[in-house]
Amino acid sequence: MNTQKFNGQRLKEALQFREKKMTELADETGISKQSLSLYANAGNVPPYDNVIKIAKALDFPTDFFMSEDLCTVTTGNTYFRSQASTTKKARNAQKIKLEYVSKMYEVILNYINVPEVNLPDTSDINIPEEAAKADSEQVSAEIEKVAMAVRRHWNLGNGPIDNLQYELQSNGIIVTGFRDVDVDIDAFSQQITVGGKVVYIIALAIGTKPIERLRFDMAHELGHILMHIWGEDNEDISKEEFNVREKQANMFASALLLPKDTFSKSVSAYPTNIDYYIALKKKWKVSMQAMMYRTRQLEIISANQFQYMMRIMSKNGTRTHEPGDKPGEIGDTIFQAALDMLFEGGYLTVKELLKEFGRYGIFLSQKDLENLMYLREGTLNQDSKVIPFMTIKSDME
Numbered sequence: 001m002n003t004q005k006f007n008g009q010r011l012k013e014a015l016q017f018r019e020k021k022m023t024e025l026a027d028e029t030g031i032s033k034q035s036l037s038l039y040a041n042a043g044n045v046p047p048y049d050n051v052i053k054i055a056k057a058l059d060f061p062t063d064f065f066m067s068e069d070l071c072t073v074t075t076g077n078t079y080f081r082s083q084a085s086t087t088k089k090a091r092n093a094q095k096i097k098l099e100y101v102s103k104m105y106e107v108i109l110n111y112i113n114v115p116e117v118n119l120p121d122t123s124d125i126n127i128p129e130e131a132a133k134a135d136s137e138q139v140s141a142e143i144e145k146v147a148m149a150v151r152r153h154w155n156l157g158n159g160p161i162d163n164l165q166y167e168l169q170s171n172g173i174i175v176t177g178f179r180d181v182d183v184d185i186d187a188f189s190q191q192i193t194v195g196g197k198v199v200y201i202i203a204l205a206i207g208t209k210p211i212e213r214l215r216f217d218m219a220h221e222l223g224h225i226l227m228h229i230w231g232e233d234n235e236d237i238s239k240e241e242f243n244v245r246e247k248q249a250n251m252f253a254s255a256l257l258l259p260k261d262t263f264s265k266s267v268s269a270y271p272t273n274i275d276y277y278i279a280l281k282k283k284w285k286v287s288m289q290a291m292m293y294r295t296r297q298l299e300i301i302s303a304n305q306f307q308y309m310m311r312i313m314s315k316n317g318t319r320t321h322e323p324g325d326k327p328g329e330i331g332d333t334i335f336q337a338a339l340d341m342l343f344e345g346g347y348l349t350v351k352e353l354l355k356e357f358g359r360y361g362i363f364l365s366q367k368d369l370e371n372l373m374y375l376r377e378g379t380l381n382q383d384s385k386v387i388p389f390m391t392i393k394s395d396m397e
Contacts, residue, residue: 006051008040010065014058015040019093029053064363071103071360076191077233079224081217081246086185088235094181094188098201101176101372102192103362104335109195110356111348111393112338117172117199120153122146122226127248140297143248146226147255158262160284164215165330168222174199175218177206177330177374187217191230200225204330206374211328212287216253223252254294257286264298267291271300274309278323288322289313335373339380350380 015025022040026033031050038044039054046054055062078095080086108114127142151158154167161167165175186209189202202221204214228245237245263284270276277288284291289310296306313319332340342348348356357363364372366380 006039006045006065007068008042009069010067011036011040011054013096014054014060014064016092016096018058019089020058025054025057028057059365059368061363061365063358067358067361067363069103069361071106071362073102073106073192073194075099075102076193077230078188078190079221079228079234079245080188081186081220081249090181090185091188094178094185094203095190097178097372098188098190098203100362100364101174101201101203102190102194102199103360104357104369104373105174105192105199105201106194107356107360107362108335108338111342113393114334114338115170115172117197118153119171119226120146120149122149125149125227127227139248140251143223143227143251144255144260146223147252148259150222150226150256151259158259161215161257162285163331164218164257168202168218169334172199173222173225174201174334175204175330176201176333176335176372177204179206179371179374181205181207187221189221189224191225206329208327210287210322210325211330212281212285212290212325214328214330215285216257216287216290219253219256220249222256223249227252251297254290254297258284258291258294260298263291263294264300267295268300271295272305272309274312274318281322281324289319330374333374336375336379339373339375353380 015022022033022036025031026036029036029050031046031053035044035046035050036054039046039050051062051065055065075095075098078091078098080091080094125142125146127139127146150156154171156167168175185205187202187204189200192199192201202218204217206214209217224245227248234242266283267276267280274288277291280291281288292301292306292309295301296303301309310319339353342353343350357369369375370377370379
């Protein structure tokens with residue numbers, strides 16, 4: 001690792017990470033925009049005093065700008081739930097953050113055995129992406145097949161899924177949460193290749209959303225993973241194509257969380273009684289509105305009945321804040337579990353972990369590290385509990 005030369009690419013990454021423009025950084029540091037541009041494009045090497053100013057303004061360690069990226073992980077396409085309503089700058093910020101999540105994951109793999117990606121074979125599923133067929137009977141039937149294939153493959157049965165995050169992580173999908181994302185971003189997912197294997201990351205926007213919505217977001221992103229093309233950049237597809245994929249991912253999430261046969265039996269007792277959905281919410285761990293949409297999709301209630309129920313909820317103010325809603329949190333991430341095992345078992349100290357990250361060129365503040373891996377605050381200087389879906393690499397024992 002060469003720590004003696006300023007890395008202009010890191011300046012570009014830091015600006016993207018913090019959603020800042022070069023002109024803003026110039027104002028905050030007193031360094032001219034022209035000089036900053038030269039630094040970023042290797043046209044000039046800044047004096048160390050300017051490196052300190054840049055690091056302070058962008059809240060990065062100075063080592064970040066004086067190191068090379070030695071990770072081998074590669075990142076692919078990224079799906080955003082709210083791509084149409086978010087700025088490109090906000091999306092790019094989350095992309096670079098996910099890239100650092102993937103780099104930290106590569107380092108963790110040196111120490112921990114994680115579950116392999118375990119997804120059902122959906123090669124025989126035919127889901128056309130034409131807008132006119134987005135919610136046709138054919139598409140609906142195919143999406144139902146995908147959802148049931150997941151339930152069979154993961155032995156989930158036909159009832160409520162108790163802990164979707166755990167099921168995803170147990171089957172090789174990385175789940176994390178970001179606490180500082182743009183207000184318009186719900187969730188996003190990214191495909192990465194590490195150690196020659198394809199892995200998927202799901203990142204959730206953690207804030208005011210209740211756990212029921214976070215669960216739906218996880219299921220929605222799983223729908224993208226299973227049904228949609230990952231070999232192209234989402235920035236290149238049309239708004240119409242994007243909306244089709246979003247609609248299909250929503251349909252998948254509904255079908256996965258609320259399986260047709262068992263949910264139909266559950267809801268059919270009082271399908272137009274709004275209060276009944278409060279009880280169903282506790283059972284199925286899905287929002288009332290998502291269940292009402294699903295009930296309409298299954299033709300248990302008519303379009304008029306559904307619209308009437310939505311009007312009543314709007315009038316009562318429960319469309320924006322349902323009964324029982326409170327800000328939700330996800331459980332332990334793969335990163336939290338891995339660090340708990342390493343720290344508690346005495347295999348690694350916080351100092352050694354940070355040194356190992358640095359060896360790969362990962363230099364971030366403790367706050368950023370804990371945020372990107374969705375660690376409990378203070379994890380990097382205290383012990384935590386262990387969850388059982390990973391083991392220590394045998395050569396460390």
